[in-house]
Amino acid sequence: MSDLATPLNGRRAVGYVTVSEDAPRGMISLRGDLSDGGIAEAVRAVTGANLPEPLGLTAGEAGQVAWMSPDELLLFVAPNQTTDALTGLRSRLEGVHHLALDVTDMRAAFRLEGRGVREVLAKVTPVDMQTLAPDTVRRTRLAQVAGAVWLSDEETAHVVCFSSVGTYVFDVLATSAAPGGEVGVF
Amino acid sequence: MLRLHCPNCGVDCDETELSAGGEAHLTRFGPGSEDDDFESYLFMRKNPKGVHFERWRHVMGCGKWFHAARNTVSLRVYGTYPAQVTAPPEALLAEIDAVEPGWRNKEEA
Amino acid sequence: MAHRLATGGRRIDRSRRLGFSFDGQSLEGVQGDTLASALMANGQVLMGRSFKYHRPRGPVTAGHEEPNALVGLGQGGRFEPNARATTTPLHEGLRAQSQNRWPSLKFDVGAVNAKLSRFLPAGFYYKTFLWPASFWHKVYEPIIRQSAGLGRPPEGSDADRYEHFYHHNDVTIVGGGVAGLARALSEAQDGKRVLLIDQDDRWGGRALTDGMRDGATIDGQSAETWVADAVARLETMENVTLRLNLQGTGVYDHGWMTAYERISDHRPGTEGPRHRLWKIRTGHIVTATGAIERPLAFAGNDLPGVMLASAMRDFLDDFGVAVGSKVVVVTNNDDAYRTALALHEAGVTVRAVVDARTSVTGALPGQVRDAGIEIVTGSGVKATGDQVVRSVELCAIGGDGTSKGRISCDAVAMSGGWSPVPHLWSHCGGKLLWDDARAFFYPDANRPPLGADGGAMVSAEGAAAGDLTLSALTQGPEEAPMRPVWIMPEKAGPELRTKMFLDYQNDVKVSDIQLAAREGFISVEHAKRYTTLGMATDQGKLSNINGLAVLADARGEPIPTVGTTTFRPPFTPISMGSIAGEARGEIFQPLRRTPIHAWHEENGADFEPVGQWRRPYCYLRPGEDRHSAVKREVLNVRSNVGLLDASTLGKIVVKGPDAGKFLDLVYTNMMSTLKVGRCRYGLMCSENGFLIDDGVVARLSEDSYLCHTTTGGADRIHAHLEEFLQTEWWDLQVYTANVTEQWAQIAVVGPNARKVLEKLGGMDLSKDALPFMAWAEGALAGIPARVFRISFSGELSYEVAVPANQGRALWDKLLEAGAEFDIQPYGTEGLHVLRAEKGFIMIGDESDGTVIPQDLGLNWAISKKKDDFIGKRGQERSHMTDPDRWRLVGLETLDGSVLPDGAYVVDEGENANGQRNMQGRVTSTYYSPTLDRGIAMALVRRGPERMGEVLEIPGTDGRSYKARICDPVFYDKEGVRQDV
Numbered sequence A: 001m002s003d004l005a006t007p008l009n010g011r012r013a014v015g016y017v018t019v020s021e022d023a024p025r026g027m028i029s030l031r032g033d034l035s036d037g038g039i040a041e042a043v044r045a046v047t048g049a050n051l052p053e054p055l056g057l058t059a060g061e062a063g064q065v066a067w068m069s070p071d072e073l074l075l076f077v078a079p080n081q082t083t084d085a086l087t088g089l090r091s092r093l094e095g096v097h098h099l100a101l102d103v104t105d106m107r108a109a110f111r112l113e114g115r116g117v118r119e120v121l122a123k124v125t126p127v128d129m130q131t132l133a134p135d136t137v138r139r140t141r142l143a144q145v146a147g148a149v150w151l152s153d154e155e156t157a158h159v160v161c162f163s164s165v166g167t168y169v170f171d172v173l174a175t176s177a178a179p180g181g182e183v184g185v186f
Numbered sequence B: 001m002l003r004l005h006c007p008n009c010g011v012d013c014d015e016t017e018l019s020a021g022g023e024a025h026l027t028r029f030g031p032g033s034e035d036d037d038f039e040s041y042l043f044m045r046k047n048p049k050g051v052h053f054e055r056w057r058h059v060m061g062c063g064k065w066f067h068a069a070r071n072t073v074s075l076r077v078y079g080t081y082p083a084q085v086t087a088p089p090e091a092l093l094a095e096i097d098a099v100e101p102g103w104r105n106k107e108e109a
Numbered sequence C: 001m002a003h004r005l006a007t008g009g010r011r012i013d014r015s016r017r018l019g020f021s022f023d024g025q026s027l028e029g030v031q032g033d034t035l036a037s038a039l040m041a042n043g044q045v046l047m048g049r050s051f052k053y054h055r056p057r058g059p060v061t062a063g064h065e066e067p068n069a070l071v072g073l074g075q076g077g078r079f080e081p082n083a084r085a086t087t088t089p090l091h092e093g094l095r096a097q098s099q100n101r102w103p104s105l106k107f108d109v110g111a112v113n114a115k116l117s118r119f120l121p122a123g124f125y126y127k128t129f130l131w132p133a134s135f136w137h138k139v140y141e142p143i144i145r146q147s148a149g150l151g152r153p154p155e156g157s158d159a160d161r162y163e164h165f166y167h168h169n170d171v172t173i174v175g176g177g178v179a180g181l182a183r184a185l186s187e188a189q190d191g192k193r194v195l196l197i198d199q200d201d202r203w204g205g206r207a208l209t210d211g212m213r214d215g216a217t218i219d220g221q222s223a224e225t226w227v228a229d230a231v232a233r234l235e236t237m238e239n240v241t242l243r244l245n246l247q248g249t250g251v252y253d254h255g256w257m258t259a260y261e262r263i264s265d266h267r268p269g270t271e272g273p274r275h276r277l278w279k280i281r282t283g284h285i286v287t288a289t290g291a292i293e294r295p296l297a298f299a300g301n302d303l304p305g306v307m308l309a310s311a312m313r314d315f316l317d318d319f320g321v322a323v324g325s326k327v328v329v330v331t332n333n334d335d336a337y338r339t340a341l342a343l344h345e346a347g348v349t350v351r352a353v354v355d356a357r358t359s360v361t362g363a364l365p366g367q368v369r370d371a372g373i374e375i376v377t378g379s380g381v382k383a384t385g386d387q388v389v390r391s392v393e394l395c396a397i398g399g400d401g402t403s404k405g406r407i408s409c410d411a412v413a414m415s416g417g418w419s420p421v422p423h424l425w426s427h428c429g430g431k432l433l434w435d436d437a438r439a440f441f442y443p444d445a446n447r448p449p450l451g452a453d454g455g456a457m458v459s460a461e462g463a464a465a466g467d468l469t470l471s472a473l474t475q476g477p478e479e480a481p482m483r484p485v486w487i488m489p490e491k492a493g494p495e496l497r498t499k500m501f502l503d504y505q506n507d508v509k510v511s512d513i514q515l516a517a518r519e520g521f522i523s524v525e526h527a528k529r530y531t532t533l534g535m536a537t538d539q540g541k542l543s544n545i546n547g548l549a550v551l552a553d554a555r556g557e558p559i560p561t562v563g564t565t566t567f568r569p570p571f572t573p574i575s576m577g578s579i580a581g582e583a584r585g586e587i588f589q590p591l592r593r594t595p596i597h598a599w600h601e602e603n604g605a606d607f608e609p610v611g612q613w614r615r616p617y618c619y620l621r622p623g624e625d626r627h628s629a630v631k632r633e634v635l636n637v638r639s640n641v642g643l644l645d646a647s648t649l650g651k652i653v654v655k656g657p658d659a660g661k662f663l664d665l666v667y668t669n670m671m672s673t674l675k676v677g678r679c680r681y682g683l684m685c686s687e688n689g690f691l692i693d694d695g696v697v698a699r700l701s702e703d704s705y706l707c708h709t710t711t712g713g714a715d716r717i718h719a720h721l722e723e724f725l726q727t728e729w730w731d732l733q734v735y736t737a738n739v740t741e742q743w744a745q746i747a748v749v750g751p752n753a754r755k756v757l758e759k760l761g762g763m764d765l766s767k768d769a770l771p772f773m774a775w776a777e778g779a780l781a782g783i784p785a786r787v788f789r790i791s792f793s794g795e796l797s798y799e800v801a802v803p804a805n806q807g808r809a810l811w812d813k814l815l816e817a818g819a820e821f822d823i824q825p826y827g828t829e830g831l832h833v834l835r836a837e838k839g840f841i842m843i844g845d846e847s848d849g850t851v852i853p854q855d856l857g858l859n860w861a862i863s864k865k866k867d868d869f870i871g872k873r874g875q876e877r878s879h880m881t882d883p884d885r886w887r888l889v890g891l892e893t894l895d896g897s898v899l900p901d902g903a904y905v906v907d908e909g910e911n912a913n914g915q916r917n918m919q920g921r922v923t924s925t926y927y928s929p930t931l932d933r934g935i936a937m938a939l940v941r942r943g944p945e946r947m948g949e950v951l952e953i954p955g956t957d958g959r960s961y962k963a964r965i966c967d968p969v970f971y972d973k974e975g976v977r978q979d980v
Ligand SMILES: [Zn+2]
Pocket: B006, B007, B008, B009, B010, B011, B058, B061, B062, B063, B064
């Protein structure tokens, strides 16, 4: 199914941290007044997850929700559920001022695995990677482009960026994770 | 390399995550306005050696604009506050008064 | 002669021998050596030639402040010029070359400069190469270039890799001597996140050498034990990071610091980065960077073998290397007596200690006297020799240099006292105080650099703070006061003063500073630039204070009145590679790729950069050049059907109850009246009234619109919309989203476009179902799609947008379906030619940030009904409504040739500068394959009122072109082709 195409066709680089294109996920950008209970209800209905706190990431049985800005969320759902989730959101938010869009195809997503994930990311982002708590999402600068970074556990990190610069970000991460580059201070 | 607190997302931003937007609290003059007012809106900017109110956008982050009050010489940051106001908060002004008495007169001079 | 002693050498492992070469000669050193210690172990003190006079030079120091012993290291992609031999770790196979000499280090032709030195005084270049101006380019520049630079630049690309590393902490302590270690312990015990770094490869600083020599104790322990204990304790603490070989190079605003890590200089070619630049954001910076010894300004003080006293004992203690076998120590303080004692204990003959002080009573001199070494008081020296020092002549310190006798020697240890290292304190504005008794500047704790909270951002510890003896911590011998000596002897005449070097690397002498002062360069910053004092790669670490003192003396003012020059980062030169970090080669900068990029690459695309995107300029077929490829592509679109990857086109969704109202404010024309399912071309201006972007707006639903922007404009225009929404009209209920990359967009263009799309099936694309300037949503060949019937070429045209990840699939299907029509992709140049033939403007060609839509004849797209839109007030200014403004017209050359890009239309007469007056400029010019002639658009004064007039347009090729003003629409003026 061509739906599952990803910008980098599953590229992978093995260094002291393994960098690979993440499995396909549906992504929905939702903008609205997050204090409006209707938004929380609609989000819970399609993902099972509660609204995250600022910079937070929550998970439910049908997806994850990342806080992007005071009026923006990013929903992750199974790739074949994107259209349904979008339809679900839109119908539940009928009459509520909001913007819900499928943004799956405009993003590239990477997974970093290994004990050095924090320090590999610390080579490309000004975020304090030593103290970033798991499931805290930081939108930041990755070398020369914008992106989002979070850890799901101590040895797994996730990076999302625009698909047009997916190759650039992958190459930057793979270079940073190349053997011999271990810093060893975190 | 400045570090400013984004009041929108709570992140202490590295300057490289921000884009600068120049002087804050300008009043927009549109059609029908006097030439002098329009000129001042479009071109005339303060460049103080001292306390300055400015606009920043957390462009490599939450994407939101905010305001910052900063001394352009010492680089002391008095605070940051939301973009959706037309003047600095009173509490912030009082704090600046306490540290730099007389700065308002300097600003008018 | 310099040699390796039979025993000793704290840093070296004699059992591990390392082969290396210097100027092609094979030599041997041992593990732990620096290049400088290994060379001297082989008797080689001469290591380079000076910059200006090519004088023979050896190392003056044993560390990072070294000005003289600079060499070229490595070969090919790993060649590095100007490496300090004193900080270059020796490794097996190291290859070093001396610099700034020809044909060899020993016999150097350029040394004739030294003989001419009286003709090359301070400001020589400024004075000599002034007139005549006609000589600047052809005569002076080659001469200056020939003599500029020290080492030769590397050739080819750097074979190593580099990276950056961001580190956050509460306290960063620079310098891992006793002061830094003690501070780290106390900060760490307070629970702070501490980073302690040192540029050296061991902890302890001078305590390990001088502290051990003195038998000093810290907390009742020997220096060595205390340091080892402190490091061990710090290593167990979770909140402490310790790092060696990491130099604090720069302090910047708000606790930002850079530090330079040398990772693999000692094992070139191994896996991993060579250098790493740390970018540290810290709550507080502690500079515990110690002190640097000062040279003495006596004649001949630059001869190889003349060295700082501390450096000479470092070579002895650390590497077991004696710089000479008969040494004279020259000093104005007690500390240098440590060197005399060290040499003596190692069996090196100390011929004498020459002390500028008349009374020498301290404990250390006492030990020297007890060792039977002669102490000559109240005296100075001048050194003589050739490629190494041979002797010193003694003279009275207060006299004019009259000789009191000669002592033969092959090394001189000198000490003019010590200066705290104030660099990191000063980088961000920390102020200094002058200590008259000890003759140095030190950090003024009351005027530190300030941080974001208004508090002190940097503090100094230990010697860096001016506490040179560490007396608070250690129990060592008391030292008697020093006697400041700036010129030795004090009444030296011109003959001697021209041989007293202050700045070794730039060959600045006492006489140069005095000349600068006489010629009026009395400000320290002016004197620095006039003489180049302190402007070499060592940035005056040795010369600073001595130079200031000489300048102060020439001005007849105290030193603190003269002040210091500005200390700037980096502390020592750092590699360009470390600054670039990972940004090189493929990832030098982000390259944006469309979902169809790979196909373009595989099919002859000749790319051009458009912002950070790479777009095919044209697709070259075998045997084609750009011109013929573009011609083919354009003709194919006009007569058949072409395919364009338009994915880079900006796409911004604007949604909300106030979306229409908002778009009416940001576009010059009315968007709120657009019907759902229809498209409208729109213009955006800045508040200045100038055109900033254009594109087609499609109304998606009652409350949402899709705004197309130019390729380069998507991010900028999205930011522009958000800025007004967030900071000006925040009461409007509107959300925007930049969905440019969500969609791959493919333009199918030409008379056969509909036939190709109909073959894909799934949507009714007939003229009635989807008329010109309408859009529809559906599926094409099973791929969900939005089809816009818009045209930027004047032909029947559909722009098909599909989810980006299916863009390539659609492209392939279109090629397949179009095969029977000989469908061909076309590139950006074809796109430009097609639009120019139709007189469509291009942002960035017809607009340049000073052009308003009215200049371009786009008045039809400027609503007169609206009270306000961004730019409306700006366009009302008198200058914007001046009938003399340059306005858009077409130009056709009388002979059909193509006008040069960017050419100007000249007018009668000249301006005040004697230049021809202008009346317009060419904004776009192309060869039109459709018309088989040159076509152009231009902005010309009152242009549209001057149809048919012939203009003169000089080209940069020397030709003058004649072109007639015409309608900018060259092809299908009625616009029937796009509406079929
Ligand atoms: Zn923010």
